[in-house]
Amino acid sequence: MGQYAGLGEVAGKRVLVRSDLNVPLEQREGSDPVITDDGRIRASVPTIKALADAGARVIVTAHLGRPKGERDPQYTLAPVAVRLGELLGAPVEFATDTVGESAQQVVAGLAEGQVAVLENVRFNAGETSKDDAERGAFADQLAALADAFVSDGFGVVHRKQASVYDVAQRLPHAMGALVAAEVDVLRRLTVDPERPYVVVLGGSKVSDKLGVIDNLLGKADKLLIGGGMVFTFLKAQGHEVGKSLLEEDQVDTCVEYLKRAHEAGVELVLPTDVVVDTAFPSGDRTPSPEVVLAAEIPADALGLDIGPESTDAFARALADARTVFWNGPMGVFEVPAFAEGTRAVAEALTKVSAGGGLTVVGGGDSAAAVRTLGFDEAAFGHISTGGGASLEYLEGKELPGITVLED
Numbered sequence: 001m002g003q004y005a006g007l008g009e010v011a012g013k014r015v016l017v018r019s020d021l022n023v024p025l026e027q028r029e030g031s032d033p034v035i036t037d038d039g040r041i042r043a044s045v046p047t048i049k050a051l052a053d054a055g056a057r058v059i060v061t062a063h064l065g066r067p068k069g070e071r072d073p074q075y076t077l078a079p080v081a082v083r084l085g086e087l088l089g090a091p092v093e094f095a096t097d098t099v100g101e102s103a104q105q106v107v108a109g110l111a112e113g114q115v116a117v118l119e120n121v122r123f124n125a126g127e128t129s130k131d132d133a134e135r136g137a138f139a140d141q142l143a144a145l146a147d148a149f150v151s152d153g154f155g156v157v158h159r160k161q162a163s164v165y166d167v168a169q170r171l172p173h174a175m176g177a178l179v180a181a182e183v184d185v186l187r188r189l190t191v192d193p194e195r196p197y198v199v200v201l202g203g204s205k206v207s208d209k210l211g212v213i214d215n216l217l218g219k220a221d222k223l224l225i226g227g228g229m230v231f232t233f234l235k236a237q238g239h240e241v242g243k244s245l246l247e248e249d250q251v252d253t254c255v256e257y258l259k260r261a262h263e264a265g266v267e268l269v270l271p272t273d274v275v276v277d278t279a280f281p282s283g284d285r286t287p288s289p290e291v292v293l294a295a296e297i298p299a300d301a302l303g304l305d306i307g308p309e310s311t312d313a314f315a316r317a318l319a320d321a322r323t324v325f326w327n328g329p330m331g332v333f334e335v336p337a338f339a340e341g342t343r344a345v346a347e348a349l350t351k352v353s354a355g356g357g358l359t360v361v362g363g364g365d366s367a368a369a370v371r372t373l374g375f376d377e378a379a380f381g382h383i384s385t386g387g388g389a390s391l392e393y394l395e396g397k398e399l400p401g402i403t404v405l406e407d
């Protein structure tokens with residue numbers, strides 16, 4: 001328990017652990033949602049188990065998805081608590097609220113070494129509030145449930161949120177084993193990475209992640225852009241993108257990035273072809289994928305993957321890499337018709353690893369993608385549980401959930 005030395009003896013103490021249990025769920029008509037990848041739950045187990053084994057009364061707090069500060073049944077953590085119990089090999093109590101009567105009762109009933117999960121912390125508006133007082137008031141309620149706090153949700157350490165940041169100011173605190181291990185690997189990418197250093201970006205959290213490019217242009221040798229990021233860049237190049245994901249207010253920023261990449265000699269690789277469909281894939285619809293030139297996306301279509309020509313170009317750009325960081329799937333990989341770009345990038349990374357290079361895959365969905373597409377985790381240097389968090393760490397930004405632990 002050296003990791004938690006700052007907390008003193010944990011036996012008998014109520015220890016609040018912030019984990020990142022934000023796993024992909026498939027909603028199924030008429031039955032409970034199914035966890036399609038439990039990687040983040042598995043990654044959270046060692047810290048929870050170590051504390052429970054040491055006799056702590058462990059209270060796990062976490063979020064799922066982005067509910068809008070109120071109860072939303074599709075984002076309940078109940079199935080996650082069940083899975084955590086299976087992985088721990090011990091029953092896990094579940095509180096049907098986060099800080100209310102149920103939470104208080106469940107915590108009061110916890111024996112030494114027992115584990116409880118509180119309902120989705122984002123069902124409370126205070127969690128993500130930009131107002132310090134509102135966030136603080138909610139953090140007070142969370143802190144009242146516990147004697148100590150362990151921060152182990154690496155995927156959220158870039159969020160200045162009550163259960164990540166404010167609660168650490170209110171309780172004796174320590175960094176969890178997962179956060180410590182993640183930071184250890186990522187540090188290797190910031191200190192003199194072996195070159196060429198290639199960063200691959202994709203996914204759908206476009207507004208969150210476009211900003212990181214600013215900083216990466218000064219660090220990486222090549223930047224490969226796929227996924228939902230592509231279309232704001234294509235628009236910046238003067239192309240129409242139909243119904244694709246687009247951050248209209250970021251187009252000028254992308255124009256600037258294109259210019260700066262050119263000036264800095266950074267190779268910025270954008271897809272030249274994309275796989276489109278006329279609607280976003282949904283359960284009851286058979287996809288009808290079509291490959292079009294990136295410069296000629298029809299008005300009624302939306303881009304859902306990078307095309308075959310781009311896939312080859314991305315693989316070529318990765319072939320001589322010695323360090324690679326990849327965050328964000330290249331397409332809607334959950335649907336086989338739009339998974340090829342993601343598969344090809346994953347394949348290219350395994351080759352870099354096999355040749356002795358360092359590859360890091362970061363992000364809940366990116367990690368889930370490599371696993372669900374059948375890749376062996378051992379074929380990558382490191383699979384990080386955090387996408388946005390890793391990117392901000394690599395940028396050299398201060399991560400509120402980590403700096404707060406240093407105070």
Ligand SMILES: Nc1ncnc2c1ncn2[C@@H]1O[C@H](COP(=O)(O)OP(=O)(O)O)[C@@H](O)[C@H]1O
Pocket residue numbers: 202203204205206226227228229245303304305327328329330331332333334362363364365366367386387388
């Ligand atoms: N072109 C696209 N349009 C819309 N969604 C996309 C596109 N490409 C990828 N996605 C979606 O992005 C999601 C993952 O994005 P993100 O959360 O940013 O990644 P991560 O969790 O790895 O950080 C996936 O669910 C995938 O379906």
Ligand SMILES: O=C(OP(=O)(O)O)[C@H](O)COP(=O)(O)O
Pocket residue numbers: 020022065066155156159205362363364365385386387388389
């Ligand atoms: O999924 C997450 O981040 P990621 O998609 O950047 O890996 C984390 O659980 C954080 O979730 P958030 O981006 O809704 O704050």
